[in-house]
Amino acid sequence: xxxxxxxxxxxxxxxxxxxxxSIIHRVQNININQGIKKLGINASQAGYxxxxxxxxxxxxxxxxxxxxxxKGAVARGLCRLEEDEFIIRKRNQTNKRCYQISLTPKxxxxxxxxxxxxxxxxxxxxxxxxxxKKEELQENLKMIVLKTIELNEK
Amino acid sequence: xxxxxxxxxxxxxxxxxxxxxSIIHRVQNININQGIKKLGINASQAGYxxxxxxxxxxxxxxxxxxxxxxKGAVARGLCRLEEDEFIIRKRNQTNKRCYQISLTPKxxxxxxxxxxxxxxxxxxxxxxxxxxKKEELQENLKMIVLKTIELNEK
Numbered sequence: 081x082x083x084x085x086x087x088x089x090x091x092x093x094x095x096x097x098x099x100x101x102s103i104i105h106r107v108q109n110i111n112i113n114q115g116i117k118k119l120g121i122n123a124s125q126a127g128y129x130x131x132x133x134x135x136x137x138x139x140x141x142x143x144x145x146x147x148x149x150x151k152g153a154v155a156r157g158l159c160r161l162e163e164d165e166f167i168i169r170k171r172n173q174t175n176k177r178c179y180q181i182s183l184t185p186k187x188x189x190x191x192x193x194x195x196x197x198x199x200x201x202x203x204x205x206x207x208x209x210x211x212x213k214k215e216e217l218q219e220n221l222k223m224i225v226l227k228t229i230e231l232n233e234k
Numbered sequence: 235x236x237x238x239x240x241x242x243x244x245x246x247x248x249x250x251x252x253x254x255x256s257i258i259h260r261v262q263n264i265n266i267n268q269g270i271k272k273l274g275i276n277a278s279q280a281g282y283x284x285x286x287x288x289x290x291x292x293x294x295x296x297x298x299x300x301x302x303x304x305k306g307a308v309a310r311g312l313c314r315l316e317e318d319e320f321i322i323r324k325r326n327q328t329n330k331r332c333y334q335i336s337l338t339p340k341x342x343x344x345x346x347x348x349x350x351x352x353x354x355x356x357x358x359x360x361x362x363x364x365x366x367k368k369e370e371l372q373e374n375l376k377m378i379v380l381k382t383i384e385l386n387e388k
Binding site: 205228 | 242
């Protein structure tokens with residue numbers, strides 16, 4: 081396939097980090113979208129469900145912070161998930177302006193499916209990396225997240 | 235700032251590679267968008283202009299392959315860039331179904347601006363990495379691109 085051929089031939093040092101990150105993000109989304117198409121949700125909604133699987137009763141603001149997506153976009157994405165009964169939103173009793181979000185049983189089932197897809201991807205891309213190399217990669221990518229947030233705030 | 239605090243505190247091994255890539259992609263886009271807002275283009279159009287700066291007379295298909303974006307989306311993005319006189323599209327003389335794309339002087343100027351923004355980002359995120367570590371990171375990310383394309387084609 082010509083895409084694979086193109087990337088195989090180009091020396092990795094000719095690929096800027098920004099371009100590499102963008103391409104991974106896009107091809108990974110193609111992969112996730114293929115798997116979730118039948119569920120009627122998109123890749124960012126899949127991300128929210130996945131986050132909620134491990135952090136019950138999050139607020140919309142926390143989701144926005146942890147995914148680094150603006151609050152309006154998070155609100156729109158969640159609204160659709162609520163309509164389709166994947167999540168429920170409850171007003172916080174102490175802070176009425178705040179919504180707490182949790183998965184419905186239907187949402188939990190779908191979130192587990194998405195997690196399975198992510199695990200398949202993660203295992204596949206890491207199979208030639210030692211545990212040490214994988215951890216070094218996570219550390220470097222975390223460093224890039226921090227430095228990019230820092231640069232945005234300058 | 236609370237985003238930075240959240241990412242600083244979480245151990246990097248708790249962050250799946252997929253989540254790290256998504257976050258970098260989003261925060262890097264925020265950064266690029268801040269810089270190009272005044273130019274009236276979006277982050278993916280900025281990507282096309284940048285690619286054309288170093289590869290004159292590319293075809294639409296080549297752009298679609300190298301950016302791993304579907305042909306329809308590339309065609310729409312380029313259409314807008316042509317209207318705004320950043321690029322010109324010429325029919326290939328030997329293959330009439332094929333368009334060759336090149337930058338106008340206005341497009342070249344903007345592409346150089348975008349390149350400058352990308353270089354600032356790249357330098358900032360790499361300043362604590364040795365050349366050897368940077369090259370290893372590029373190699374690992376290229377490996378992830380290849381493995382993800384491979385997985386999508388299964």
